[in-house]
Amino acid sequence: MARRIGSRYTAHQILGRGSAGTVWLGEGPEGPVAIKLLREDLSSDQELVGRFVQERTALLGLEHAHVVSVRDLVVDGNDLALVMDLVRGTDLRTRLDRERRLAPEAAVAIAADVADGLAAAHAAGVVHRDVKPENVLLDMQGPLGPGGSHRALLTDFGVAKLIDTPRRTRASKIIGTPDYLAPEIVEGLPPRAAVDIYALATVLYELLAGFTPFGGGHPGAVLRRHVTETVVPLPGIPDELWQLLVQCLAKAPASRLRASELAARLRELLPLLAGMPPLDVDEPDTEPAEDTSEELSGAAPAAERTVRRRGAVPLVPGAKPSDSNRDTHTSMRVPAPDELAGGAHGTARAPRAAGAPRPGSARNRAVTRRRRLTLAAAATLVTAAAVGTWLATAEDTPPPPQDQKNSAPATP
Known part of the structure; x- marks a missing residue:
């Protein structure tokens, strides 16, 4: 059912829902x-x-071939709306869900498009703050690019900034999606342009591997990994691309490239990636549910139980993945320094045998406790058996002669 949005626009059909609001297909004076x-x-x-009104000029002035432009901001009664360009296509998350991972040439071409859009935004003083596959739209009506990629456009500029008011977040909250949050945001520092570079590098890693470098499990564990752990290498990609990823995933913001530099470097790598198939890598995106009760009671092996997909996780417990316009601008407490220091140091998501628990997980701790108890019980049995054998042997052995110690011949 159609509804009016302000005096100039009519919303006809819901395209998607997210935590920040609802996206409608609408009609305005200049078309859809x-x-x-x-x-x-x-x-x-x-x-x-x-704040919405104050940001109007900055948001309306951001126009670029790889940015979904904001045409208007509407404040009318209870309606607060952003009117944006309509992109005929899908979002990057939908494509990832369908294909699992992309060929390196297509993945890098998409990341280069997004980096170009970020460069324009950063030059205008705008930080996106929530770069993720859900906020990358693919124009299905335009010409194909390298590796058969569709032109990528970054959307939802300004939404995180609008919602991120001091009163809503204060010093104890963060806004964003945990898999893509830069370490400095986790530690409570203000978001600068470098947070977008870190998030885009995380997206590129996900396009190549099929999983994010630090994702999986409880959101608090994901946030801790961003601060304390290093990224696992991806086999099969050129070293130049890997070094670029490592630089843009650096913990220190100053070590990362600027968006314009990243876009240029990515496009330089495209000829090197031509014709490469999607990577064939182990997928740590599923692991047995961490239910220790069955482990300790000797029930069915973990590998036979229901597995849980590892990937981007919601900050809200029990939340389901939303549609093509997923927004997760959800506040969450920043972990205290002692919580961050308590995480496992070293390499995140290290390769492990199929069905093996992730180090530091509840299931891993349960298995470790069970192993220790088994070893202790075995050691007790071995000790008891050894003592029994010794006693039995001692009973069957005659005592030595009383003068045995004096039986050595005397020295002349």
Whole structure:
């Protein structure tokens, strides 16, 4: 059912829903548009509305071939909406869900497009703050690029910034999706342009591998890995591409490339990647549920139980993956320094045997405890058997002669 958005736009059909609001297919004076209608609780926040109006100039001025432009911002009664260009296509998450991983040439071409869009935004003083596959749209009507890739456009500029008001987040909250959050955000530092580079490098890693470098498990564990662990190498890609990924996933923001530099370096690598098939790598994106009760009671082996997909996880427990316009601008407590220091140091998501528990997981601890108990019980049995054997032998052995110690011949 159609509804009016302000005086100039009509929303006809829902395209997607997210935690920040709903995206509609709409119509405006210049033709079809996409309208992101923010949640009612956000539109009733006067501080956010004021911030919304203040950001109008910056958001409307951001135009680039690889950015979904914001055409208008509407504040009308309970309606708070961004009117954006309509892209005929799908988002990168949908393609990943379908193909699992992309050929390196296509993955790098898409990342280069996004880096170009970020370069324009950063030059205008705008930080995206929530770069992820859900916020990358693929234009299916345009010409194909390297590796058969579709032109990529970055969307949702300004949404994280609009929602990230001081009153909402204070010093104890963070905003974003845990798999793509830069270490400095986890540690409570203000987001600068370098956080977008870290997130884009994480997306590129995911396009190549089929999983994010630090994802999987509880959101708190994901955040800790960003700060304490190093990335696992991807076999089968040129060293030049791997070194570029490592540099952009550096813990120190100053060590990462700028967006324009990253875009140029990625495009230089495209000829080297031509014709390469998708990587054939082990997928740590599934692991047995960490249910220790069955482990300790001797029930069915973990490998036979239901597995859980490892990938981007929601900050809200029990939340289900949403549709093509997924937004997870959800606040979460920043881990304290002692919590961060308590994580496992070293390499994240190291390769392991199929069915083996991830180091540091509850299942890993349960298996370790069970192994220790088994070894202790075995050691007790071996000791008891040894003592029994010794006693039996001692009973059957006659005592030595009383003068045995004096039986040595006397020295003349």
